[in-house]
Amino acid sequence: MHIMEGYLPIQWCIIWYVISFIVVAYGIYQIKKIVDETPESKALLAVSGAFMFILSSLKLPSVTGSCSHPCGNGLGAALFGPAVTAVLATIVLLFQAILLAHGGLTSLGANIFSMGIVGPFVGWIIYKAFTKANVSSTIAIFFAAFFADLLTYVATSFQLALAFPAPTFSAALVSFLTVFAVTQVPLAIGEGILTVIIWDRLLAYKPKLLAKLNALSPNEA
Amino acid sequence: MNKTTLIILAVICIVIFIAPLIMYHGHGEDDGYFGGADDAAGEQIEKTGFEPWFSSIWEPPSGEIESLLFALQAAIGAIIIGYFFGYWRGQSKDD
Numbered sequence: 001m002h003i004m005e006g007y008l009p010i011q012w013c014i015i016w017y018v019i020s021f022i023v024v025a026y027g028i029y030q031i032k033k034i035v036d037e038t039p040e041s042k043a044l045l046a047v048s049g050a051f052m053f054i055l056s057s058l059k060l061p062s063v064t065g066s067c068s069h070p071c072g073n074g075l076g077a078a079l080f081g082p083a084v085t086a087v088l089a090t091i092v093l094l095f096q097a098i099l100l101a102h103g104g105l106t107s108l109g110a111n112i113f114s115m116g117i118v119g120p121f122v123g124w125i126i127y128k129a130f131t132k133a134n135v136s137s138t139i140a141i142f143f144a145a146f147f148a149d150l151l152t153y154v155a156t157s158f159q160l161a162l163a164f165p166a167p168t169f170s171a172a173l174v175s176f177l178t179v180f181a182v183t184q185v186p187l188a189i190g191e192g193i194l195t196v197i198i199w200d201r202l203l204a205y206k207p208k209l210l211a212k213l214n215a216l217s218p219n220e221a
Numbered sequence: 222m223n224k225t226t227l228i229i230l231a232v233i234c235i236v237i238f239i240a241p242l243i244m245y246h247g248h249g250e251d252d253g254y255f256g257g258a259d260d261a262a263g264e265q266i267e268k269t270g271f272e273p274w275f276s277s278i279w280e281p282p283s284g285e286i287e288s289l290l291f292a293l294q295a296a297i298g299a300i301i302i303g304y305f306f307g308y309w310r311g312q313s314k315d316d
Contacts, residue, residue, distance in 0.1 A: 001259070002259045003259075003262070004259060004260075004262075004263050004273070005273070005275055005276055005277045006273035006274050006275035006276055007263055007266050007271070007273050009271075010274065043305050043308075046301050046305065047301065047302055047305050047306075049298075049301075050297070050298040050299070050300075050301035050302045051298065051302065052298070053294055053295070053297055053298030053301075054294075054295050054298035054299055054302070055298075056294075057291050057292075057294040057295040057298070058295065059257065059291075060238050061238060061241035061242055061245075061255055062241055063240060063241050063244065064241075065241065065244075065245050065248070065253075065254045065255065066254070066255065066256050066257065066258050066261060067255050067256065067257050067258065068257070068258040068259075095294060096294070097277075098278070098279065099279075099281075099290050100281060100287060100290050100291065100294075101277035101279065101280040101281060101287075102259075104275070104277060105275075105278070106274075106275045138222065153258075156262075160262060160265075160266065164265075164266055164269045164271065166269040175265060176262060176265065179258050179261045179262050179265065180258055180262065183258050184258075186237050186238075186240075186241075187237075189237060190234050190237045190238060193230050193231075193233060193234040194234060196230060197227060197230060197231065198302075200222045200227065201306055204313075205306070205309035205310060205312075205313055206309060
């Protein structure tokens with residue numbers, strides 16, 4: 001999902017920067033609020049960020065014969081919502097843009113938008129809908145992580161098709177979706193499973209904290 | 222979740238990621254396999270005639286250095302999760 005440095009026309013860089021800046025700023029405000037209200041959630045924030053660090057560093061092979069990486073953004077989204085996850089994604093993407101030439105500073109806004117905003121937002125909506133319907137949080141987190149990962153790549157495909165609608169927007173969209181989204185399906189399943197395993201441990205160690213953050217189904221809390 | 226379920230899930234996960242290696246055994250980067258999706262998208266953009274207008278301020282000078290930094294990224298994440306999970310596990314044993 002990393003749009004490479006310099007590969008996005010400047011007007012699109014600016015648009016995505018503006019949108020992402022607003023969400024990240026709100027996320028920083030939310031983090032301050034969460035940490036003030038429940039100081040013990042600092043460790044969970046660190047774990048969510050660390051999970052993104054690990055997963056987004058793993059380039060995995062897919063059944064399509066190309067490689068891509070998971071995002072790890074579903075966990076933070078389920079625990080803290082999309083704005084906070086956008087802040088965590090910014091840290092990961094900055095690390096990769098500066099040290100790994102992976103993604104870029106010009107495309108940072110666009111990459112935050114896909115991995116930090118669209119993916120987590122969809123994951124968060126799915127997580128909340130499932131837990132509200134009293135589905136077990138372990139099942140909810142699988143679908144949240146699966147769709148957060150997949151939609152991150154769908155978002156990137158849309159961003160690229162908008163910037164390069166050649167020959168037409170829909171033709172470009174299909175070809176970018178083929179590159180990104182199809183490759184991503186098995187990876188997203190893998191990410192879902194890994195997130196479930198982490199979630200299972202969180203549930204065993206910190207059930208009270210998860211309940212306090214409203215991150216559980218009513219019958220689990 | 223009980224231990225067996227966790228192990229089954231872990232095995233499914235491993236199978237998902239090993240399957241492509243078996244399916245495309247014998248193929249490699251030279252014949253277009255296992256390349257990165259990000260680069261593939263970059264190639265598609267270049268096909269439209271677009272010239273990248275900015276390049277990375279710093280690039281890892283070799284594949285070795287790049288893998289060093291990727292390993293470092295994963296290690297930073299792993300040590301944080303390992304630290305807290307170990308700490309919480311110890312705490313819950315005390316109760």
